[in-house]
Amino acid sequence: MNYPCGIRALRFESDNPNKSDVSAFGSSCAEKTLAFHKSFPEYSVTPLAKLENLARELKVGGIYVKDESYRFGLNAFKVLGGSYAIGCYIASHLGMEEMSFDSLVSEETKAKLGGITFVTATDGNHGRGVAWTANRLGQKSVVYMPKGTAKERLDNILALGSDASITDMVYDDAVRLSQKMAEEKGWVVVQDTSWDGYEEIPHKIMEGYVTMAAEAKEQLGEVKPTHIFLQAGVGSMAAAICAYFVSVCGEDKPIITVLEPTTADCFYKTALANDGALHAAEGDMNSMMAGLCCGEVCPLAWEILRDYGEFFVTVPDYVAANGMRSLAKPLGADSAVISGESGASTFGFVAELLSNPELAELKKAMGIDENSHILCFSTEGDTDRENYRRIVCG
Ligand SMILES: Cc1ncc(COP(=O)(O)O)c(C=O)c1O
Structure with a gap:
C-alpha cells in the first residue's frame, strides 16, 4: 500500500511451512554475548528511554527507545557484532577455551596469533566497530566505504589506526571489493552480510547484536513489548533482534515491523514479490539514513524476517528527520535521546503512525491500541554531526 505521505507498507505472511530455527539467538546466546561484551573495560549497559508523556499523548501503553549512542563510546550499536565475530574467530583459530577481552589481549594469544588484518566494507558504524576491535586487540584493519560517505565517519575510523578509504562504489560493490582484496592478500573478511559459502562470521555478528536485545528485555522488566520496529540495511540487526524475541517470548512474540528508506527497499521488494527470490534495490540509494x-x-537475515516479520515498510527521509527532532526535544520530563538518521528512523515512523490519520488503518492492522x-x-547517535545539527538545530 502506498500512502500519500510517502510511506509504503505491506503485511507479509510467510508461506514457508518450516519456520527457521531461531534458538541459536535465544537466552543461551545472550548469556555468551553479554559475558563477552562485559569483559571489555568500555562496557556499560546502554539506557532504555521510557517515553511516558509521549505514550500518554499518543494513546499507547508505552514507548521505549534503546539508546545505542552510549555503546562503547562509539556512538552506535554495531561494534557488538564485529567484536563478537572477531573474538570468536580468534578463539576458534587458536582453539582457546576462554574468550574474554583479557584472554584475547594476553601475550600468549598475541604470540600465537601473529598479525591478522581484518577487512570490511561499511557505511560507517560497522567499520568503526571492526576497526576499534582490531585496534583494541592489537591487530590491523582495512575498511572500504561507499561513495558519498560523510568525511566525519571516515575520520572516526582512520583515528583508530585503520587503513580506511572512501571508494567510488555503492555499498554492495564495496562489499565485493573487500572480499576480492581478502582473497588476494590473505586478509579475514568481517562482513555483516552473508553470501553463499560465507555464513559463519555474519552469523556470529548477528549473535553479537543479541546483547542489545537482551539488555532491553532486562530493562523492560515485567513489561512485554507487543510491537518492535526494526530498521534494516542488510537486515542482520533486525533479524538478530527478531530472532532473540521470538526465541525467548514463544507464543507471546511481539509483532515485528521491518523498516527501510524508500530508496533502499530490498526487503520491501523481496516481501512484495514473495516469489522465493531476493530482490535488490536499484540506483544510488540516496538517503540520509546512510546505515x-x-x-x-543478507540471505541469513531474510530467512528469519520472512518467517517472523509481519510488516515491511519504507519511509522517506523526512520521517527520520522528524524522529531525530522529537527524540532530541521530548515531551515534558521524558528523556532526550541523541539519535542519528538511521537510529531515529523507526521511532520517527512510530510517531507518524500514531498521529497521522492517513495511517489509521495501518495502525489498526498492526493491532496497536492503548x-x-x-x-x-x-541504533546510533549523531554519527554525522554536521547533518545532525542541520536537522535538529537548523
Ligand atoms: C545506525 C545503524 N542502524 C541500523 C543499521 C542496519 O543494520 P543492518 O545492516 O544489520 O541491517 C546500520 C547498519 O550499518 C546502522 O549503521
Whole structure:
C-alpha cells in the first residue's frame, strides 16, 4: 500500500511451512554475548528511554527507545557484532577455551596469533566497530566505504589506526571489493552480510547484536513489548533482534515491523514479490539514513524476517528527520535521546503512525491500541554531526 505521505507498507505472511530455527539467538546466546561484551573495560549497559508523556499523548501503553549512542563510546550499536565475530574467530583459530577481552589481549594469544588484518566494507558504524576491535586487540584493519560517505565517519575510523578509504562504489560493490582484496592478500573478511559459502562470521555478528536485545528485555522488566520496529540495511540487526524475541517470548512474540528508506527497499521488494527470490534495490540509494542504504538483503537475515516479520515498510527521509527532532526535544520530563538518521528512523515512523490519520488503518492492522508497548532501537547517535545539527538545530 502506498500512502500519500510517502510511506509504503505491506503485511507479509510467510508461506514457508518450516519456520527457521531461531534458538541459536535465544537466552543461551545472550548469556555468551553479554559475558563477552562485559569483559571489555568500555562496557556499560546502554539506557532504555521510557517515553511516558509521549505514550500518554499518543494513546499507547508505552514507548521505549534503546539508546545505542552510549555503546562503547562509539556512538552506535554495531561494534557488538564485529567484536563478537572477531573474538570468536580468534578463539576458534587458536582453539582457546576462554574468550574474554583479557584472554584475547594476553601475550600468549598475541604470540600465537601473529598479525591478522581484518577487512570490511561499511557505511560507517560497522567499520568503526571492526576497526576499534582490531585496534583494541592489537591487530590491523582495512575498511572500504561507499561513495558519498560523510568525511566525519571516515575520520572516526582512520583515528583508530585503520587503513580506511572512501571508494567510488555503492555499498554492495564495496562489499565485493573487500572480499576480492581478502582473497588476494590473505586478509579475514568481517562482513555483516552473508553470501553463499560465507555464513559463519555474519552469523556470529548477528549473535553479537543479541546483547542489545537482551539488555532491553532486562530493562523492560515485567513489561512485554507487543510491537518492535526494526530498521534494516542488510537486515542482520533486525533479524538478530527478531530472532532473540521470538526465541525467548514463544507464543507471546511481539509483532515485528521491518523498516527501510524508500530508496533502499530490498526487503520491501523481496516481501512484495514473495516469489522465493531476493530482490535488490536499484540506483544510488540516496538517503540520509546512510546505515540503511544497502541494496541487497543478507540471505541469513531474510530467512528469519520472512518467517517472523509481519510488516515491511519504507519511509522517506523526512520521517527520520522528524524522529531525530522529537527524540532530541521530548515531551515534558521524558528523556532526550541523541539519535542519528538511521537510529531515529523507526521511532520517527512510530510517531507518524500514531498521529497521522492517513495511517489509521495501518495502525489498526498492526493491532496497536492503548495496551500496546512499543520498542524501538535508536541504533546510533549523531554519527554525522554536521547533518545532525542541520536537522535538529537548523
Ligand atoms: C545506525 C545503524 N542502524 C541500523 C543499521 C542496519 O543494520 P543492518 O545492516 O544489520 O541491517 C546500520 C547498519 O550499518 C546502522 O549503521
